[in-house]
Amino acid sequence: MSTVVESHDHGHHGPAKGLSRWLFTTNHKDIGTLYLWFSFIMLFIGGSMAMVIRAELFQPGLQIVQPEFFNQMTTNHGLIMVFGVIMPAFVGLANWMLPMQIGAPDMALPRLNNLSFWLLPMAFGILISTLFMPEGGPNFGWTFYAPLSTTYAPSTVNFFIFSVHVMGVSSILGSINIITTIFNMRAPGMTLMKMPLFVWSWLITAYLLIAVMPVLAGVVTMMLMDINFGTSFFNAAGGGDPVLFQHVFWFFGHPEVYIMILPAFGIVSHIIETFSRKPIFGYSSMVYAMASIAILSFVVWAHHMFTVGMPLAGELFFMYSTMLIAIPTGVKVFNWVATMFRGSITFETPMLFSIAFVALFTIGGFSGIMLAIVPADFQYHDTYFVVAHFHYVLVPGALFGIIAGAYYWLPKWTGNMYDETLGKLHFWLTFISVNVTFFPMHFVGLAGMPRRYPDYALQFADFNALISVGAFMFGLTQLLFLFIVIKCIKSGKQAKPEVWEGAGELGLEWTLTSPPPYHSFSIQPQVK
Amino acid sequence: MAYFKKVLTKFIFVIPFLFSSIAFSESSDYNMKVGVTEVSESIFELHMLIFWICVGIGVIVFSIMFWSLWKYRKSKGAVAADFDDNLGLEIGWTVAATLVLIWMAVPATQVMVEAYDDAEGEINILITGHQWKWHYEYLEDEVGYFSNLSTSQEEINGDVPKGEFYLREVDEPLVIPTNTRIRFLITGNDVIHSWWVPDFAVKQDAIPGFINTAWTNVPEPGIFRGACTELCGIKHAFMPVVVRAVEREEFDAFIAQKVTLAEAERLLTSKNWTKEELMERGEAFYATNCAACHQAGGQGIPPVFPALQGSQVAMNDSARHIEILMEGVQGSAMAAFGESYSEIDIASVITYTRQAWDNDTNGDGVIVTPQDIVAYKNRIDL
Numbered sequence: 001m002s003t004v005v006e007s008h009d010h011g012h013h014g015p016a017k018g019l020s021r022w023l024f025t026t027n028h029k030d031i032g033t034l035y036l037w038f039s040f041i042m043l044f045i046g047g048s049m050a051m052v053i054r055a056e057l058f059q060p061g062l063q064i065v066q067p068e069f070f071n072q073m074t075t076n077h078g079l080i081m082v083f084g085v086i087m088p089a090f091v092g093l094a095n096w097m098l099p100m101q102i103g104a105p106d107m108a109l110p111r112l113n114n115l116s117f118w119l120l121p122m123a124f125g126i127l128i129s130t131l132f133m134p135e136g137g138p139n140f141g142w143t144f145y146a147p148l149s150t151t152y153a154p155s156t157v158n159f160f161i162f163s164v165h166v167m168g169v170s171s172i173l174g175s176i177n178i179i180t181t182i183f184n185m186r187a188p189g190m191t192l193m194k195m196p197l198f199v200w201s202w203l204i205t206a207y208l209l210i211a212v213m214p215v216l217a218g219v220v221t222m223m224l225m226d227i228n229f230g231t232s233f234f235n236a237a238g239g240g241d242p243v244l245f246q247h248v249f250w251f252f253g254h255p256e257v258y259i260m261i262l263p264a265f266g267i268v269s270h271i272i273e274t275f276s277r278k279p280i281f282g283y284s285s286m287v288y289a290m291a292s293i294a295i296l297s298f299v300v301w302a303h304h305m306f307t308v309g310m311p312l313a314g315e316l317f318f319m320y321s322t323m324l325i326a327i328p329t330g331v332k333v334f335n336w337v338a339t340m341f342r343g344s345i346t347f348e349t350p351m352l353f354s355i356a357f358v359a360l361f362t363i364g365g366f367s368g369i370m371l372a373i374v375p376a377d378f379q380y381h382d383t384y385f386v387v388a389h390f391h392y393v394l395v396p397g398a399l400f401g402i403i404a405g406a407y408y409w410l411p412k413w414t415g416n417m418y419d420e421t422l423g424k425l426h427f428w429l430t431f432i433s434v435n436v437t438f439f440p441m442h443f444v445g446l447a448g449m450p451r452r453y454p455d456y457a458l459q460f461a462d463f464n465a466l467i468s469v470g471a472f473m474f475g476l477t478q479l480l481f482l483f484i485v486i487k488c489i490k491s492g493k494q495a496k497p498e499v500w501e502g503a504g505e506l507g508l509e510w511t512l513t514s515p516p517p518y519h520s521f522s523i524q525p526q527v528k
Numbered sequence: 529m530a531y532f533k534k535v536l537t538k539f540i541f542v543i544p545f546l547f548s549s550i551a552f553s554e555s556s557d558y559n560m561k562v563g564v565t566e567v568s569e570s571i572f573e574l575h576m577l578i579f580w581i582c583v584g585i586g587v588i589v590f591s592i593m594f595w596s597l598w599k600y601r602k603s604k605g606a607v608a609a610d611f612d613d614n615l616g617l618e619i620g621w622t623v624a625a626t627l628v629l630i631w632m633a634v635p636a637t638q639v640m641v642e643a644y645d646d647a648e649g650e651i652n653i654l655i656t657g658h659q660w661k662w663h664y665e666y667l668e669d670e671v672g673y674f675s676n677l678s679t680s681q682e683e684i685n686g687d688v689p690k691g692e693f694y695l696r697e698v699d700e701p702l703v704i705p706t707n708t709r710i711r712f713l714i715t716g717n718d719v720i721h722s723w724w725v726p727d728f729a730v731k732q733d734a735i736p737g738f739i740n741t742a743w744t745n746v747p748e749p750g751i752f753r754g755a756c757t758e759l760c761g762i763k764h765a766f767m768p769v770v771v772r773a774v775e776r777e778e779f780d781a782f783i784a785q786k787v788t789l790a791e792a793e794r795l796l797t798s799k800n801w802t803k804e805e806l807m808e809r810g811e812a813f814y815a816t817n818c819a820a821c822h823q824a825g826g827q828g829i830p831p832v833f834p835a836l837q838g839s840q841v842a843m844n845d846s847a848r849h850i851e852i853l854m855e856g857v858q859g860s861a862m863a864a865f866g867e868s869y870s871e872i873d874i875a876s877v878i879t880y881t882r883q884a885w886d887n888d889t890n891g892d893g894v895i896v897t898p899q900d901i902v903a904y905k906n907r908i909d910l
Contacts (some may be wrong), residue, residue, distance in 0.1 A: 061686045067764075312644045323632065
């Protein structure tokens with residue numbers, strides 16, 4: 001083996017030409033780019049589904065689509081946004097940034113890396129193809145509660161199950177790669193407590209993924225058995241238990257929601273320290289807070305199920321454990337604010353998105369605490385109040401984290417500065433429309449509008465019209481983001497290696513040229 | 529455009545009063561319903577307490593953040609300090625956060641204990657969620673009935689103006705007496721539903737194979753409207769809950785009437801039914817229970833809901849026709865109606881669908897009588 005390696009001329013290593021560059025690539029940057037574009041495309045597909053939903057809900061009555069198709073839209077919008085947009089975008093950022101942040105040439109397992117990406121288009125190809133089948137795609141909500149998703153599901157549910165299996169394999173392989181890379185390929189001197197926070201956030205996320213993706217695979221396999229092989233895991237008539245489904249699903253599902261926010265915590269921490277020109281406040285408490293959130297995420301799952309009829313002790317336990325999560329999350333918010341305090345702050349686009357992240361994610365946190373209060377949850381559960389809550393943590397939370405990260409690192413990736421004026425325009429349009437869309441959902445939810453309704457009572461009409469206007473504005477604004485990204489790839493002011501004033505001190509990625517060499521660090525840097 | 533303008537003016541007016549309106553208005557357009565029971569009032573107060581604590585924390589955190597952003601902006605020549613740690617501060621805010629949570633948890637626990645009580649009621653009502661209607665059964669009196677959405681398809685499609693209680697009205701509401709402890713036993717027949725009445729702060733999932741409990745005690749008469757809150761399929765939005773609370777005497781009269789009707793119905797089973805009688809009854813039953821999916825003209829919505837007009841089963845196979853009505857069709861939306869409806873209803877709707885839409889001229893036009901259904905049941909039981 002070693003002779004083969006030595007016979008290579010290292011000076012000529014570069015990307016292959018044409019399609020094969022992307023199909024067979026084992027380069028962390030190419031794979032990162034693939035992940036990010038995949039996620040971007042899925043954002044527009046999942047977003048179009050949201051537009052169908054909002055168009056139908058613009059006015060009471062059934063105007064545009066029938067309930068059957070509406071349910072397919074809500075289901076696929078959720079599945080695509082969770083598994084096809086937020087998660088791949090974070091994996092894409094990890095692929096690009098982890099080797100550069102820890103001073104490694106590439107990911108530890110490059111071929112595995114290629115496989116974990118290319119599984120994703122397969123998985124989503126399968127999922128989306130069901131929409132074109134005569135019986136239609138999955139229509140039982142992204143949480144696919146049995147028996148609606150088993151005994152009463154269209155037969156295309158089998159495609160859905162296979163697709164979830166493939167997504168799970170992709171996530172698990174990606175996580176193994178990330179953990180291996182972080183533990184084995186850090187530059188000399190980079191101890192665990194010197195790792196950049198984005199690396200920490202991904203290390204914790206990867207462990208969460210490895211812990212819960214098999215649980216998701218387990219629950220869909222049980223569904224598969226119930227549907228095709230006559231078992232009765234979730235079928236009460238056969239002695240099974242429909243509530244078991246929910247327990248298993250949410251044992252996966254709650255860590256999953258932290259999988260979708262922890263990497264954003266890492267990104268935002270970097271951006272706030274960069275543009276406050278001041279080191280992050282309480283680095284070690286940031287790490288411990290993320291670890292506590294991850295551990296607590298395994299003991300709160302049943303707060304999604306307060307109305308299934310648990311015993312009093314169960315309800316109270318899950319209320320208290322859920323409230324506990326507010327402590328580490330609060331610590332993170334306080335630390336970000338303390339980082340800004342007495343800094344020297346500028347407001348470039350990534351910083352604007354990060355400030356909005358802190359403010360709006362906190363609002364999502366407040367509604368989270370309200371939802372944790374069991375008796376009050378009897379009134380909130382499965383209404384638009386919940387929809388408002390999780391969109392506040394996922395859109396101005398996770399998605400803003402991703403967009404902020406994209407603006408922050410785009411000059412590093414492309415070697416060109418993005419158009420700052422357009423970036424700011426993108427921010428303000430997005431910030432306004434996101435609040436016009438999701439804030440009124442709190443009100444319609446409290447007033448009593450249940451979620452997953454294709455049609456509603458007249459009292460909710462005004463707010464729904466406003467929400468739809470906000471949603472269309474939000475959707476259109478993201479086309480501007482696409483334009484800004486393409487413009488930045490094609491042209492723009494040449495970016496310096498450190499890109500942002502003073503960033504050279506903050507991380508190894510800023511010591512590389514912009515754009516960085518195809519193999520990030522051929523010689524390992526020393527970390528003091 | 530005029531509609532847009534109306535909506536816009538309304539919201540521009542609302543924005544300055546947003547927070548005050550949440551706080552002080554009992555209007556159900558913006559905030560949780562206070563409701564009419566002691567539990568719902570406690571829950572509302574708890575909701576407002578938690579809300580104001582969150583607002584308080586928000587005001588403090590956001591003020592410090594936006595003040596820092598303003599005060600320490602580089603364009604005003606701010607120079608960054610370089611501290612990155614303060615153990616006292618960090619311990620301080622962790623302890624403060626914990627104390628605030630305890631402040632929330634204590635009243636939350638009290639209200640939860642108050643709301644959670646599964647002791648028997650004076651009146652016990654079994655609520656069963658079906659795709660897509662509710663069935664109410666008074667356990668003490670052994671009478672029950674279905675409660676269907678009464679909003680017309682024309683209103684939903686926008687062919688006629690929508691009424692005041694669009695999608696919040698049913699043909700037969702649940703009737704309960706006031707000032708009586710009522711226990712609801714809630715279960716599901718097919719998929720999971722969830723029975724919610726905001727005015728009582730009662731929301732319980734209706735799960736097949738489980739019986740959940742909830743209770744209420746309504747102090748004043750009135751009509752209270754709620755909804756199904758667990759995705760249960762295509763008509764999830766079209767199975768509202770309506771509860772009518774009445775004085776005890778009125779309730780007793782209502783139950784007495786239901787009991788008489790049920791007895792009369794039982795007697796009718798043995799009567800000899802003519803085709804016309806069956807047709808008339810079947811047509812009404814079809815309109816309430818079948819037309820939503822199979823459509824008024826029997827054309828269905830293929831492939832999800834098959835057409836009945838010209839269907840081989842409806843034209844030429846009465847045995848299979850009875851079987852489908854009685855047992856449902858596994859893996860489809862077609863429920864088993866046999867358990868839930870009388871022999872007369874089943875027989876009449878089968879007879880109706882075998883005669884309607886030219887099915888009788890194109891097929892055998894067999895008439896199915898209540899006695900046939902009784903015979904079917906006996907055969908199955910053997």
